[in-house]
Amino acid sequence: MTTDAINDQSEHDSHGDDHHDHKMTGLKRWLYTTNHKDIGSLYLWFSFIMFLTGGAMALVIRAELFQPGLQIVEPDFFNQMTTVHGLIMVFGAIMPAFTGLANWMLPMMVGAPDMALPRLNNWSFWILPFAFSILLASFFMESGAPNFGWTFYAPLSTTYSNGSTAFFVFAVHIMGISSIMGAINIVVTIMNMRAPGMTYMKMPLFVWTFFITAYLLIAVMPVLAGTVTMVLTDTYFGTSFFDAAGGGDPVMFQHIFWFFGHPEVYIMILPAFGIVSTTIPAFSRKKLFGYSSMVYATASIAFLSFIVWAHHMFTTGMPLFGELFFMYCTMLIAVPTGVKVFNWAATMWRGAISFETPMLFSIAFVILFTIGGFSGLMLAMTPVDFQYHDTYFVVAHFHYVLVTGALFSIFAGAYYWLPKWTGHMYNDSLSKWHFWCSLVSVNLLFFPMHFLGLAGMPRRIPDYALQFADFNKWVSIGGFAFGLSQLIFLVLVIKCIKGGEKASAKPWDGAEGLEWTVPSPAPYHTFEKPPKID
Amino acid sequence: MTNGGSQKMQPDQEQSNAKDASVQKTVKKLMLIVFGMFGFGFAMVPLYDVFCDITGLNGKTSNVAASYSATSIDTERTVTVQFLTRTAKGIPWKFEPMINEVKVHPGERKVVKFYAKNESVSDIVGQAVPSVSPGRAAVYFQKIECFCFNNQPLKASEDVEMGLQFYVDSDLPEDVSTITLSYTLYDITSAVDS
Numbered sequence: 218m219t220t221d222a223i224n225d226q227s228e229h230d231s232h233g234d235d236h237h238d239h240k241m242t243g244l245k246r247w248l249y250t251t252n253h254k255d256i257g258s259l260y261l262w263f264s265f266i267m268f269l270t271g272g273a274m275a276l277v278i279r280a281e282l283f284q285p286g287l288q289i290v291e292p293d294f295f296n297q298m299t300t301v302h303g304l305i306m307v308f309g310a311i312m313p314a315f316t317g318l319a320n321w322m323l324p325m326m327v328g329a330p331d332m333a334l335p336r337l338n339n340w341s342f343w344i345l346p347f348a349f350s351i352l353l354a355s356f357f358m359e360s361g362a363p364n365f366g367w368t369f370y371a372p373l374s375t376t377y378s379n380g381s382t383a384f385f386v387f388a389v390h391i392m393g394i395s396s397i398m399g400a401i402n403i404v405v406t407i408m409n410m411r412a413p414g415m416t417y418m419k420m421p422l423f424v425w426t427f428f429i430t431a432y433l434l435i436a437v438m439p440v441l442a443g444t445v446t447m448v449l450t451d452t453y454f455g456t457s458f459f460d461a462a463g464g465g466d467p468v469m470f471q472h473i474f475w476f477f478g479h480p481e482v483y484i485m486i487l488p489a490f491g492i493v494s495t496t497i498p499a500f501s502r503k504k505l506f507g508y509s510s511m512v513y514a515t516a517s518i519a520f521l522s523f524i525v526w527a528h529h530m531f532t533t534g535m536p537l538f539g540e541l542f543f544m545y546c547t548m549l550i551a552v553p554t555g556v557k558v559f560n561w562a563a564t565m566w567r568g569a570i571s572f573e574t575p576m577l578f579s580i581a582f583v584i585l586f587t588i589g590g591f592s593g594l595m596l597a598m599t600p601v602d603f604q605y606h607d608t609y610f611v612v613a614h615f616h617y618v619l620v621t622g623a624l625f626s627i628f629a630g631a632y633y634w635l636p637k638w639t640g641h642m643y644n645d646s647l648s649k650w651h652f653w654c655s656l657v658s659v660n661l662l663f664f665p666m667h668f669l670g671l672a673g674m675p676r677r678i679p680d681y682a683l684q685f686a687d688f689n690k691w692v693s694i695g696g697f698a699f700g701l702s703q704l705i706f707l708v709l710v711i712k713c714i715k716g717g718e719k720a721s722a723k724p725w726d727g728a729e730g731l732e733w734t735v736p737s738p739a740p741y742h743t744f745e746k747p748p749k750i751d
Numbered sequence: 752m753t754n755g756g757s758q759k760m761q762p763d764q765e766q767s768n769a770k771d772a773s774v775q776k777t778v779k780k781l782m783l784i785v786f787g788m789f790g791f792g793f794a795m796v797p798l799y800d801v802f803c804d805i806t807g808l809n810g811k812t813s814n815v816a817a818s819y820s821a822t823s824i825d826t827e828r829t830v831t832v833q834f835l836t837r838t839a840k841g842i843p844w845k846f847e848p849m850i851n852e853v854k855v856h857p858g859e860r861k862v863v864k865f866y867a868k869n870e871s872v873s874d875i876v877g878q879a880v881p882s883v884s885p886g887r888a889a890v891y892f893q894k895i896e897c898f899c900f901n902n903q904p905l906k907a908s909e910d911v912e913m914g915l916q917f918y919v920d921s922d923l924p925e926d927v928s929t930i931t932l933s934y935t936l937y938d939i940t941s942a943v944d945s
Contacts (some may be wrong), residue, residue: 333774376840397785401778401785405774405778408777435785438788439786439787440788440789440791440792442789443789443791443793447792447793447796461935462878462880462938463939463942464814466811469795469796469799473792473796534884
């Protein structure tokens with residue numbers, strides 16, 4: 218089986234293109250590469266660098282909030298920190314990490330030699346560093362970086378902009394183009410490049426979740442592009458889309474933004490579902506419970522994500538009917554999500570479970586993501602949302618789903634596939650240190666935020682009332698501990714690339730999927746001859 | 752295991768051409784979605800206005816004069832209409848209603864005055880933007896004449912009394928007994944100049 222991966226016959230490969238000269242070295246290899254594994258690695262490294270950058274900004278925020286009063290930074294700089302932290306983590310860390318995983322794993326999982334559009338793939342990665350250079354360059358301008366929140370509500374980003382709007386808009390445009398190209402590539406690969414015999418319902422769930430996520434991206438990233446374009450013309454070209462003085466409506470900004478924004482949050486969580494649906498069966502040594510219900514649940518979450526956007530706007534003065542509609546639709550999402558959590562639990566039930574690090578992160582994902590889901594349900598209730606709106610309760614909620622949800626799933630996936638990527642097993646005790654330090658500190662970091670929010674501490678404010686001091690101190694300590702714990706991961710990955718115990722083609726005995734049929738590390742070209750699927 | 756003879760390459764070539772064609776087709780379809788959704792983002796602007804017009808969402812009132820068409824005045828019922836004013840950041844005007852609230856019968860015509868004074872040393876053009884609360888009452892609040900239909904230029908230190916003539920439609924839902932009309936005043940000098 219493994220031999221078909223390493224055939225280096227002079228026979229043309231499936232595209233007849235030019236990657237025979239893949240022996241290029243140094244910078245050129247990475248600049249010109251059209252190889253899905255190279256591009257996957259680039260995405261993953263880029264997202265890790267962005268993760269540390271955005272994390273450093275979070276630590277500035279937490280350092281300022283360590284005690285009440287203004288100590289370290291000016292309020293305006295604090296606002297720039299919250300804004301750019303959000304933008305970097307969403308568009309620079311989580312999304313590229315998922316795209317990186319997709320690039321590395323999708324072609325191997327469907328038995329394809331590469332992504333369908335390798336050159337587009339190269340381009341969609343290499344414009345990303347430019348986008349973030351533009352965004353970060355605004356820190357060095359007189360006016361400073363964007364300070365209107367990652368949601369860039371008008372009129373904060375238009376009438377009252379500090380002058381950074383143009384840089385922000387162009388950065389988001391480039392990020393959006395990159396995401397759209399990446400998503401098109403994923404859809405085209407899955408639809409056209411599957412090995413013969415791999416029907417849709419035989420695809421690994423990982424592939425399914427990326428398939429659906431890519432459709433979400435294709436549908437909503439253009440809406441984001443439209444929104445930032447309107448903000449740009451409102452700010453610099455005298456249009457009045459969101460300017461009440463000229464007949465526009467600032468509330469409409471929120472409608473258009475959240476029409477993008479809500480599917481966006483599922484873009485950041487559906488791939489996570491795919492990853493843990495891969496790891497949990499592998500370490501439970503059982504088939505995934507309810508495969509087809511998982512597919513349908515993912516699809517229904519994706520559909521529902523388009524009709525719940527206004528639950529971000531309950532306090533803008535909607536008619537009662539609107540509030541009820543968006544409240545019930547939002548709560549409905551708990552049903553397919555519940556199906557998923559049930560299926561993961563049922564997969565583990567009576568399985569021969571072993572607790573390797575990918576499994577530890579996956580189990581932590583299931584439990585902590587569910588906590589984030591529950592606080593989401595609380596926020597979905599219109600009457601109580603009036604109390605929770607714009608407090609730290611919201612911050613706690615979305616960090617539980619994005620950090621202990623999306624990010625933990627990325628760690629689970631990284632540990633699971635590191636042997637396949639590097640050919641070495643990672644250092645087990647370091648990985649355990651990384652997991653337990655992260656688990657403890659992340660809960661110290663985010664759990665008390667629930668109480669702070671319920672007690673009324675507003676988000677995005679650099680100062681707070683005295684009674685919030687104790688919890689904030691703990692939160693800040695948790696924040697620094699969590700940030701430092703991630704350096705363990707960096708060391709571990711570098712060590713794993715440099716050496717370590719040789720990994721076999723399939724180091725996890727319960728793992729399933731085509732990626733384990735090729736040797737470790739995965740050869741530069743795999744499945745030039747499609748594998749047989751039965 | 753592979754016998755790369757020419758007769759074997761031929762079907763492979765065809766197969767890969769077919770694959771390329773289907774890739775192209777999928778890409779084209781997806782690009783259509785991308786452009787369609789970009790357009791949809793902009794289409795939401797007029798759609799939102801239409802939606803607000805129909806439902807009175809957001810307390811948007813009509814910005815064209817209503818003709819007075821109420822035939823009967825419902826003296827059985829009294830509605831309180833309250834007036835609020837605020838100035839947007841950066842416009843140094845005094846702007847207030849000359850009467851804070853009036854009681855009207857549905858169908859009855861009423862005239863109220865607002866006072867504005869430019870307290871700066873430069874000439875400024877202001878624009879008042881109305882909003883009605885509760886939002887669903889907006890479509891029943893009819894302005895026959897309103898200073899908000901036009902912009903209001905004021906020279907430095909100049910002041911003005913501005914009129915509003917309105918009536919409340921007798922179809923106003925029974926449970927609405929108070930309507931709040933709020934005006935926000937914006938500085939649109941630069942937009943008018945250019």
